[in-house]
Amino acid sequence: MHKQNRSRFFITMSALIGAILFAIYIHITNGTFDMSVKDIFTTLLRMNPTNDFDLVIFEFRLPRIVIAALVGLGLGIAGTVVQGITRNGLADPGILGINAGAGxxxxxFMFFFQMELAVSGSSNWLSIIIMPIFGFLGGLIAAILIYIFSWTNGKLDTQRLIxxxxxxxxxxxxxxxxxxxxMRESDFEMATVWMSGSIYNANWIFILAMIPWLLILVPIIYRKAYLLDYFQLEESSIKSLGIQVEKEKAILxxxxxxxxxxxxxxxxxxxFIGLIAPHIAKQLVGIHHRYVLPASAAIGMFLVIFSDYLAKTIFAPAEIPVGIIVAILGVPYFLYLLMKTKA
Amino acid sequence: MVTTVIRAERLTTKYEKFTVFSELSTSIKKGQITTIIGPNGCGKSTLLKTISRILKQQSGEVFLQEQDMKGISTKAIAKQLALLSQNPEAPLQLKVEELISYGRFPHRKNVGTLSSKDMEVIEWAMDITKTTAFRNREIAQLSGGQRQKVWLAMALAQETSILLLDEPTTYLDLAHQLEVLQIVERLNKEHHCTIVMVLHDINHAARFSDELIAMKNGEIITAGPPEKIIAKNVLKEVFNIDARIMVDPENGSPVCFGYDALPERE
Amino acid sequence: MKRLRKSPSVPFLIICASPFLIILTVALSILYGTKGIDASTIWQAIVHFDSTNVDHNIIMQSRLPRVLAALLVGAFLAISGAIMQGMTRNYLASPSIMGVTDGSAFVITICMIFFPAMSNIHMIMFSMIGSALGAGIVFGFGSIMRNGLSPVRLAIIGTVIGTFLSSLSSVLATHFQISQDLTFWYNAKIHKVDPDILLLALPIGLTGLVLALIISKSITILSLGDDISISLGQRTKWVKAISIIIVICLTGTAVALVGKIGFVGLIIPHITRFIVGIDYRFVIPCSAIIGGIFLALSDVASRFINFPFETPVGVVTALIGVPFFLYLIRTRGGERRA
Structure with a gap:
């Protein structure tokens, strides 16, 4: 029985990795000017470097893809955890307001430190590193507010939660x-573009700012993933098994x-990534969170890379914020889920 | 000599601002089946949940084997005391055997695989509850009675000497009610499990219990063996009914074979 | 059993006091702004309008239309919300949550792309079509939902479809490079209201108001539930159809006038029911009065929050509305009755 689950998991993961590679391939080869796979490999392997290719790949396309991948991974994981904790298939960090709080x-932060810091890159890398900390505070406040307003009779009320x-x-x-x-006009434009979810001003410092968070927190979440299985029972049963529900939920x-x-x-x-990815993952690998979590991370990666590819090519040279593409793809799926789930 | 396994002292529990009971004291004797009876909303389930630390009391103490429960880790408590809650839920795609294996949580050190000891206990729990036959089915495919037995098996997999059951027979048909209660009785007789449960059916309570606790409006009216509790005056006071009582010639337990509601008293 | 209404003297008091309150609001709104204007100038502008006087022009061309627009839009949205809440017995129903405003904005976006030189009357018409579209999609989804429609589900569907429509709008806007016009338009352009549209909106709004008052008694009965309504001999479908038409007209006009303004339609009916009870014969007119005054005052506030710059009035209503919304959830989250 367990063996069967595991082989299903490995097959799914291989397929997902294939899909991610495919998304990366179309993302990196297409753009303002198209490149062949050969060009990319020669540039990456430093065989025949040219300045043009270096610039496009290392400064534009690669950071963008890496960020898309990391963001997708993070949102896929966070969505799985939030849905698991709340026992609510419709919960999603975006819908719950955690994204908006962080935003x-x-x-x-941008307002007080004037946007120039975040845009101009290297000289102000410090402020970029600090940004996630501010985000964390905002997200935390949102989460606390949500708890306060949906906590009744010692438990989270699902309807109130949403x-x-x-x-x-x-x-x-x-x-x-x-x-x-x-804000000043130029900052305002930056901020609006940023708020609707976009990654086209990606650079390596952003990646650097993200990585420590993911490196520390993702393993913690993965270690605790098995608890999410238990959290699908109702509150009294979980407590009666001797699980420190509040503490474990708080950590997650x-x-x-x-x-x-x-x-x-x-x-x-x-x-919507945090909403969709876990659902697809559960369809593919079953309900065990040790499998759902990585699968959901991979699906999130694929979705964001692919959506970002669409965002940059559909109306090229105009860029559409990737968040909007994701919303247009995500809403129909969300409605489909809503129709399927029981009241 | 009968010893006390759970002792509650001056417990006060609240739901939001509503005080369910205050300054309530009671004790549960080892190796016995104790059943709490009383009308809806009298605080039976709340009492059960408070002594199993599911609800936090406002004040007062619960002693488990003469140790204050506040000082024992929740995992350690889970090795001594299991609770089958009133309306348990699980993902419908979960397999029966997996759900039962969740009961092993307090005993497991690593999260990876089940030890041979774990497997043994799971088999035992399935055997006693007669759920082995559908071990590979998903919860969605089970009837209400089968589900209740699976939930009971999960509680048993916790391997505890004390088992608390919150209305284990509600929503079940007559045959399944009896089946569940007979499993409980067997656990008590053969495995010396101390049982505390909440039941609505007075006759079931009388037949299967060694000790009854009668509650009303957040107070314990009286406690004692069924012969003493299933009596005209007690039922009148607790349930406000005029009951006719006889003794079952088969097993000697008191049976309430007919009753009328008395006019409302304020 | 809830009392059907509180003492009828309360609603009468509100209705009788409303002219004075409205005049007071209008006066406040004209007096206070980036440029202060004193009371005597207002009087002068009304009796002896002087087209060369800057203050007179500000009053007649900007402030007066603006406060009138705020009063009308507030009233329209509040009536729409009251009708929707009564009709669906859903305490969360309101034009902005149910995707009606987003639908309207979506169709206007399309029109701005394909018919940039749209006349005002067409703009209002398309806006109504959009309202109908948004409401149609949301309720359509709601009705094919086989597991029933709780207030929360409807609210979620509405929000999500609203997101979808506004995402589509912004993709289209990006493609056709009218983003800037549109952002401007969406975020409550109450300070730029066009007096011509205002004149067109007036008769539509009044018709809607009169219709709403006519069917208000039926809505009270409808709010007791479909079964009761039918067994009392009411032609439920007719009442619902008329109600929906009123909502579409009023919301469509409101969006055409000032863009998307959230929360007025949600919170005002609640406050009104709290004051006057649950008889919709009183709830509807009182909602209109309270809604109009609320939006006009929010508009005054929006001039001072970030003085001397204007803040979109939608930000003000959201900042007031969100805590109220949370309070509603907190106090009656589990309740299903409207």
């Missing part, structure tokens, strides 16, 4: 808009908020 806090999430994200959205209006939730903040601070708010 508002980062907009505040509603307060919607309310909180609207509130933080309004706050972000308000603050961004106080805080770690996810950290992951989300790291993602939001580089890409803005990209919704």
């Amino acid at each position: 508002a806090s980062i907009v505040i 509603l307060s999430g919607i309310a909180i994200s609207t509130g933080f959205g309004a706050l972000s808009l308000y603050i961004s209006l106080k 939730l805080l770690s996810s908020i950290g992951v989300i903040s790291a993602c939001v601070s580089v890409s803005g708010s990209i919704g």
Whole structure:
């Protein structure tokens, strides 16, 4: 029985990795000017480097792909955890307002430190490194608010959870808009583009800012993933098994908020990935979270890379924020889920 | 000599602002089946949940084997005491055997694989509850009665000497009610399990219990053996019913064979 | 059993006091702004309008239309919300949550792309078509849902479809390079309201209001539930159809006037029911009054939050609305009755 699960998992993962490689391939070869695979390999392996190719690959396309991959991974993982903890298939960090909380806090940060820091790169790498910390604070505040408003009779009320999430994200959205209006014009434009979820101004410092968060938090989450299986039981049963429910949930939730903040601070708010990826993963590898978690991470990666490819090519040379592409792809799937799930 | 395994002292429990009971004290004797009875909303389930640390009491102490439960880690408690809650839920795609294996949580050190000891206990739990036949089915494919037995098996897999059951027979048909209660009785007789449960059916309570606790409005009205509790005056006070009681010639337990509601008293 | 209504004196008091309150609001709104204007100038502008006087022009061309627009839009949205909440017995129903405003904005986006020189009357018409589209999609999805439609589900579907429509709008806008116009347009352009549209909106709004008052008694009965409504001999389908038409007209006009403004349609009916009880004969007119005044005052506030710059009034209503929304969830999250 377990063996069967495991082989299904490995087959799925190989297929997903194939899909990711394919997405990377079309993303890296297409763009303002197309490149062949051979060009890319020769550039990557430093066989016949030319400045043009170096610039396009190392400064534009590669960082963008890496960020798309990391953001997808983070959101896929965080979505799985949030759905697992709340026992709610419709929960998603975006819908719950955690993204918006992190976003508002980062907009505040941008406002006080003037955007130039974040844009101009190397000389201000410090502020980019600090951004996720601010994001974390905002995400944390959102999560605390959600808990306060949906906590009744010693447990989280699922219906209230989503509603307060919607309310909180609207509130933080309004706050972000308000603050961004106080910014200088150029900053304002940056901020709006960033808020709707985009990664086309990617660079290596953003990646550097993200990596420590993922390196520390993802292993913690993965170690605790088996607990998510238990969390699918109802509260009394879990407690009666001797699981320190509140403590374990807090660790998992805080770690996810950290992951989300790291993602939001580089890409803005990209919704629906955290919702869709876990569902597809469960369809593919079953309900065990030790399998769901990596599968969901891989699906998230694929979705964001692929959506970003669409975002840059559909209306080229105009860029569409990737968050909007994801929303257009994600909403129909969300509605489909809503129709399928029982009340 | 009968010893006490659980002793509650001056417990007060609240739901939000509503106090369910205050300053409540009681004790549970080792190796016996104790059943809490009482009308809806009298605090039976809340009492059960409080003594199993599912709900936090506002004040007062619960002693497990004469040790204050606040000082024992929740995992250590789970090795001594298991609770089958009133309406348990699990993902519908979960396999029966996997769900039962969840009961091994407090005993497992590494999360990877089940030890041979774990497997042994799971087999035993399935054997006692007669769930072995559908071990590979998903929860979705089970009837209500089968599910309840699976949940009971999960609690048994915890390998505890104390088992708390919150309305284990609600929503079950007559045959399954009896089947579940007979499993409970067998656990008590053959495996010396201490049982505390909440039941609605007075006759079931009388037949299967050594000790009854009658509650009303958050207070324990009286406690004692069924012969003493299943009596006209007690039932009148607790349930506000006029009951006719006789003794079952088969097993000697008191049976309430008919009753009428008394006019509302305020 | 809830009392059907509180003492009818409360709603009458509100209705009788409303002219004074409205005049007061109008006066406040004209007096306070980036440029202060004193009361005597207003009087002068009304009795002896002088087209060379800058203040007079500000009053007649900008501030007066603006406050009138705010009053109308607030009233329209509040009535729409009240009708939707009564009709669907869903305490979360409101134009912005149910995708009605997003639908309207979506169709307007398309029109701005393909018919840039649209006349005002067409703009209002398309906006109504958009409202109908948004409402149609949301309720359509709601009705094919085989597992029933709880208030929360409907709210979630509405929010998500709203997101979808506004994402589509922004993709289209990016492609046709009208993003900037559109951002401007979406975020409540109450300070740039066009007096011509305002004149067109007035009769539509009044018709909607009168219709709403006519069917208000039926909505009270509908709010007791479909079964009761049918057994009382009410033609439920007719009432619902008329209600939907009213909502579409009023919301469509509101969006055409000032863009998307959230939360007014949600919170005002709640506040109104709290004050006047649950009889929709009183809820609807009082919602209109309270909604209009609320939005007009929010608009005044929006001039001062970030003085001397204007803040979109939608930000103000959201900042007031979100805590209220959370309070609603907190106090009656589990309740299903409207």
